[in-house]
Amino acid sequence: MAPYDSYDNTNEDLRTGRRKAARYVVPVAVLGVAAATIGLVPAFAGSGDPDLPDITAQQLIEKIAASDVQQLSGTVKISTDLGLPNLGGLESSLGGGMGGGDDSGSSADPSSKLLELASGTHTLRVASDGEDKQKLSLLDKAAEYSVIHNGDEVWAYDSASNEAYHMKDSSGAAEKGTKGKADDVPATPKELADEALKAADDTTSVTVDGTAQVAGRDAYKLLIKPKASGSTVGAISIAVDSKTGLPLKFTLTPASGGAAVIDAGFTKVDFSKPAASTFDFSPPKGTKVTEGDEAKAEGPADRAQPKGGEDLGKEFQGLNVIGEGWSSIAQFDTGGEGMPSESSGAGDAGRFLDSLGDHVTGKFGSGTVFSTRLVNALITDDGKVYAGAVTKDALVKAANAAK
Incomplete structure (x- = not known):
């Protein structure tokens, strides 16, 4: 039909x-x-x-x-x-x-x-x-x-x-x-x-x-x-x-x-x-x-959170939404450094995390994109996070624009 x-x-x-x-x-x-x-x-x-x-x-x-x-x-x-x-x-x-x-x-x-x-x-x-x-x-x-x-x-x-x-x-x-x-x-x-x-x-x-x-x-x-x-x-x-x-x-x-x-x-x-x-x-x-x-x-x-876990949310410096609809991207600041990597001296843990993501660079600096078939997340080296049901390029563009 x-x-x-x-x-x-x-x-x-x-x-x-x-x-x-x-x-x-x-x-x-x-x-x-x-x-x-x-x-x-x-x-x-x-x-x-x-x-x-x-x-x-x-x-x-x-x-x-x-x-x-x-x-x-x-x-x-x-x-x-x-x-x-x-x-x-x-x-x-x-x-x-x-x-x-x-x-x-x-x-x-x-x-x-x-x-x-x-x-x-x-x-x-x-x-x-x-x-x-x-x-x-x-x-x-x-x-x-x-x-x-x-x-x-x-x-x-x-x-x-x-x-x-x-x-x-x-x-x-x-x-x-x-x-x-x-x-x-x-x-x-x-x-x-x-x-x-x-x-x-x-x-x-x-x-x-x-x-x-x-x-x-x-x-x-x-x-x-x-x-x-x-x-x-x-x-x-x-x-x-x-x-x-x-x-x-x-x-x-x-x-x-x-x-x-x-x-x-x-x-x-x-x-x-x-x-x-x-x-x-x-x-x-x-x-x-x-x-x-x-x-x-x-x-x-929740029971498994380390001591002080109830204050974890306070570490995020506000949640912003970039764009609208299906292309919207959630952006927040962890208030700390980005994910450990081999280049940052994190050793085996850094190499493992590097293997899970793609290293990217732009006006924002550098970071790693972690991908699934639906949701992608960019974690910059200075601790900012961009995530959404968008492409890797869209995340990098949003990070560049926010810089």
């Missing part, structure tokens, strides 16, 4: 519909969730091209905003390829990584466990029955990791280590704990789509790009692309269920082409009410249970 007529996103009604859609956003980390190129067709599950009534981009965004699916269960496959270097045994050589020596930690803590979704391919089982009952299970060969929210109870269980993490707070901290931990890492097409819609503004083109079939459901394809060049972002494709308005699939690939950076979609979905027993959980015999009190609600990364 040919793409439908596009609506330029400068249209005020379209922007209003987009803001309405953004109300449904589950708070997630913004960095790393940006966009995709046009090599999208192979990413869609199913080969059908259903014949659906024509719909405009504005109408489709409003359909997403009006979606109120309270009950569902299904299987989601998510693949993430940021092109990060293989650090091999570096973590173990540094003593087990962040929090490795913290006896109060738990392998079942969602704030660290779900970060596994940041790389590789994973299969998730999801279920929901209203705002008070959700379950997400990360399947890994013979092991399973689950986060269960049932009323004021939040449980996370890691079958591999036989450890559980528990939170209970009738004042509503349980719900906060669920969304502050499990949902910090976007795991479903809806969460990814919501984040993408937040980024859509006057610098973005939004169109309807035909139809597809995902998990046996007829869907429209919403295509979101940056208008300007200079970004590593190409376009985002979101498959939207034609009946419920629920995003069924989200595909993100970089402007440089190649495999998707993020490809997440339902392979099975059922909109009937899940069995009540789906959300029941009792720790198996012998399980080590960690109680998540308010002091631990920040997650292991």
